[in-house]
Amino acid sequence: MSQGSKDKYTDKQKRKAEHIAEGYEAQGVPDKEAEARAWATVNKQDGGGKKSGSGRSKSTVH
Numbered sequence: 001m002s003q004g005s006k007d008k009y010t011d012k013q014k015r016k017a018e019h020i021a022e023g024y025e026a027q028g029v030p031d032k033e034a035e036a037r038a039w040a041t042v043n044k045q046d047g048g049g050k051k052s053g054s055g056r057s058k059s060t061v062h
Contacts, residue, residue, distance in 0.1 A: 008049030009042070017042045 006014060017038040024034035 006039075006049075010050055013042050013046055013049070016045075 009017075017035075020041050021031075021034045021038035024037055025031060029037065
C-alpha cells in the first residue's frame with residue numbers, strides 16, 4: 001500500500017515508523033499491512049514529511 005519515496009521524512013520519523021511496524025507484526029499483522037499502518041500513523045501524528053518554508057510555525061492570529 002505504501003507508494004512513493006520516503007526520502008522526505010526525517011530519520012526520527014523513519015525510526016518511529018519502523019518501531020510501530022514491528023509492534024503490528026508482533027500482533028500478527030502481515031508485513032505489508034503493518035508497514036502501511038505504521039506510515040499512516042506517522043502521517044497522522046506528524047502531519048507528513050519534512051516541511052519547508054519560512055514562518056511555517058507562526059500563528060496567523062493578529
